[in-house]
Amino acid sequence: MADRGPDLWLAAGRTLVVAGIDITLEALCAETGKTRGSFYHHFTSVQHYRDKLLENWRRKATLDIITAVEQHGRHRAEALNRMATREDHRFERALRGLAIRHADVATIVEDVDSRREDYIARLAREDLQLEPAAAEAVARLGIALFIAGQLRAPDNLQAFNAGAEAWLMAAVTSVPD
Structure with a gap:
């Protein structure tokens, strides 16, 4: 090798x-x-x-994905969903378990979740025209759904989240002005 x-x-x-x-x-x-x-x-x-292992994951789980998503213009939310649900989540799932016992791992996991949440909130404000409070709520729900899917169905996150994502998007797009 x-x-x-x-x-x-x-x-x-x-x-x-x-x-x-x-x-x-x-x-x-x-x-x-x-x-x-x-x-x-x-x-x-x-x-x-x-x-280095944790920093490599942080970069791949946030900056690399965000950079790729930004190339999709008006279809950023769909691109983010596709990329996020098609990843292999076993490593991240294991890191979340380690974060319970290791403060340094917990700090990195929390940072990744925060960066993801901030980005999703930005997409919700810019692409869905949501008010900041609503965008932040959507981002928190989106991250919670993502983590739940990782824990419950790491080998088929896309299928696990499909129904819930459709419901969330319908709820978000029907929010009155």
């Missing part, structure tokens, strides 16, 4: 987290088939690695 640099190690960490295995240097080396020296070529410590 060719060394793919830090990406190989980050993928290994995601695999370990999903499997419920503690991130240790030994576990990472076993998962990658690489040596400790290879690990230290990319990361200064296991804590540095964990920080």
Whole structure:
């Protein structure tokens, strides 16, 4: 297997987290088939690695998706829904479990949820012309629905959320001025 640099190690960490295995240097080396020296070529410590793993997820779960959604103009909400529900949610689901016991993970998860909520509220204000309070409520409900789907149906989030999303959109678009 060719060394793919830090990406190989980050993928290994995601695999370990999903499997419920503690991130240790030994576990990472076993998962990658690489040596400790290879690990230290990319990361200064296991804590540095964990920080990079969480930061990588934060970027992918927020900035990368938002950047891609912004390319869809007037169809941003639909694009966001498609992208969000088609992702593999096992890693995020496992992170939410770890957040209960690890403050650093909880901080990152809360930040991701907050960024997502802010973005959805912005879309609701701009695309649906909702007042700020209504947009924030829609965003909170949207995030709550998303998290519920991750926990209850991580392998089929799109189907789990389909009926609820249709109801939410109908309710939002029928809000009187």
